[in-house]
Amino acid sequence: MREELKEILLFMQEKTSGEILEDIDRFHPVDFLEMLSEMEDNPLGILEKLPNDYIALLIDYAEDDEKYGLLSLFSEKRKGKIIDEMSSDELVDLLGSIDEEQKEAIILNMADEDAEEVKELLGYDADSAGGIMATEFIAIKETMTISETINFLRTKAPDSETPYYIYVLDDNEVLKGVVALRDIIVSDPQTLISEIMNENTISIPIDMDQETVSNTFEKYGFMAMPVVDNFGIMLGIITADDVMEIIKDEYTEDMFRLAGLDETEKLSGSIPRAVKSRLPWLIVNLITAILAAATVSLFEGTIVRIVALATFMPIVAGMGGNAGTQTLTLVIRGIALGELTFENQKEILIKEAVIGVINGAFLGLTVAGLGYFWVQNAYFGLVIGVAMFLNLFVAAISGFFIPIMLKKIGIDPALASAVFVTTVTDVLGFFFFLGFATLMITHLI
Template sequence: MENKIDNIKEEINNYLNQEKNVKEDWIEDNHPIDIAEALSELEASEINNFTKLLETEDLADIFEESEKDLQIDILKSKSSQEIIDIFSHMAADDITDILGLLTIQKRKELLRHMKQDDALVVKNLLGYDKESAGGIMTTEYLLLNKNLTTTEALKKIKNIAPDTEIIDTIYVSDDRKKLVGSVDLRDILSSDDDKILEELMDDNIVKVTADVDQEIVAQQVAKYDLTVIPVINKNDILIGIITVDDIIDVIEAENTEDLYKMHGVDEEERSDTTLLQSVKSRLPWMFINLATAFLATFTVAIFEDVISQVVALAAAMPIVAGMGGNAGTQTLSIVIRGIALGEIDFKDNWMLLFKEAMVGIINGAATGLVTGFILYLMYGNYYLGIIIFFAMILNLLIAGMFGFLIPLSLQSLGIDPALASAIFLTTVTDVFGFFVFLGLARTFLIHLI
């Protein structure tokens, strides 16, 4: 994989001296996304020299597949008219995304230069929340009237096909322009007699309104195995479609976001983020973690007199904290994935909470027994063993319950259920774990000394 990109990088530099037909062959032989990837590793001047030589259509293909940073670099070197030319080969949703990267002034200038119809479509798309169905939909769909015959439909499809994103699903509207169904192209192709579309169409289609969150859209597409999902307005009129390649991007982005947020990493960070950006992304979370860690410190500080008399307690503390944190994060992982996949069923909440509590008690008892026995062997005091046994049961019970309650509470507050949940959780298990363990130790202090 890497070699491929390196080769392309080298070839891009050779490309500048090639004959026209060699250039055309080279462009055809390499995927726009591979070229975009290679370009992103080159200097601004090299990028500029290369893009100047490309046909606008080829440049548009590469441009569409580029990362944000490269897109901005390319746009910087182009005039407004050149940008408009690139746009003329791009889908409305991709143009909208690009405009979102620019200053309002530049955006307005480009919209002024665009064809009025196109500008209207793009302006409309710009109005939707970026993470909603409207924000990721495109307007290049096939919509035909339900009274068309298959022959008429096929003729229309042939004409429109080059301009749409998806051709194997054709949407069907009634005379009042309402979306009433969809037909597979295969059914139109293989229908011999001249049926009207209404007879062939599936009138039970999965659709979303423009304001639906992209995560919900992705769940619908995944659940019903769709390659495209229609977006309608409040009057049931088709206003766009979302294709499965964009849905995959949504799924990957949401997955990254969940894992990152859970552990306090900014959702924009990638493995190639610069040092300064990484520090900026992670340091705020480190300070939040520090604030919560001090809660654990204050808890321990309350019991300093006990620890000074039984130092073995300090040695056992990492077990209480570690096991509680780990058990809670197990539950947390399951609940966060369950929410992301739309599997968590709210009416079963109390049953699930009860189950997590029970898992905590059982696992706490099992590991607590072993821990108690080892500590007894280490320090020769069986009270210490009994105390940690009960502390583990209580801590893992709390860990299971909070691993379940934290993400669901965040969600019911309208906050992302993954947000810093691991940080909150370990605070709860640390504070509670130390409190129970050291509290029990104080109660039975006379047997420990």
């Protein structure tokens, strides 16, 4: 199919608008967009011949950082017409990716009514329900019949974002119920909307955080959900495809932040951008590594006398870091999915502490045996065994508390938990091990 499309594009510049439209109608806009990006020539020759609504569609499907570039290809006059074809949430996505000046210029190009709507949407936090929703939805009254509704859809619906649900509002625009399109099709034309509508609508508050929005969608499995304000007035809808986007972004963000990457870094991004994403994080880690090194330096006198301590140092610290990462990852996911609540917090803490004790006991005994055989000194085994046990317990406790505390003071736990937890396990791991060795030094030499 790709080959076919490529061929079509090659000869497109010589075709008329009508011919082009017929050709591209056979492909999904996403595929068309992909081909376009692979073409080396200026794509304007082709794009110019496409209708405004198709360009608007392409901009909607384009990646955030490509949207404005696509629009910029056109003359000022045509820009306005393309913008007219875009829905409010598409426009907000476009405006979200550009700077203030460009934003102003685009808003000036809009019809007054649209400009008002977009400005209002831009006023919501981009990561809240208000920042994600579209304001185009189909609203009807409960006193309408099915046949009136169908007539209304024939004249009004083409522009709406929601092809599956129709919302029933009262005179004050308060959400009363929802009707599925299929119920409209299968009901008798004289039936009243009030008879078939579902009054138990589950709606999303306008200020709900996008992570909670995605959890709500997952929980109920809806294709679209209405967004309401405090008075129950319906303001917009969020559709499942927006939510898929959010889930993907949130998870990439968590994963990248845990690894010390900027969440906007891309595999195929530029080198300066990648360095800018990673170096600051490495510097933060360097500072914490220096803290760990300073701890070790306190005990240089002991290490000179029992050099096997240097050999075993990486084991104690490393294992603590690994166990701490396990706990903190679980806690971070629990926070993100809303599974860690104020009620079960204590229970989870006790559970993690017990696991720390069990794993610590097992690994402590193992490395105690290892230390004993390696160094041929039972006290050395005791020292490293106890240090390992203590460090795994500390790992469990800090892996639990650090993300929770970061969350409490408004820092994303995924962003900074790992560095704090490994600092704690490194510093305390070295401190337990080398400190205990110093206390026992007469038995170790």
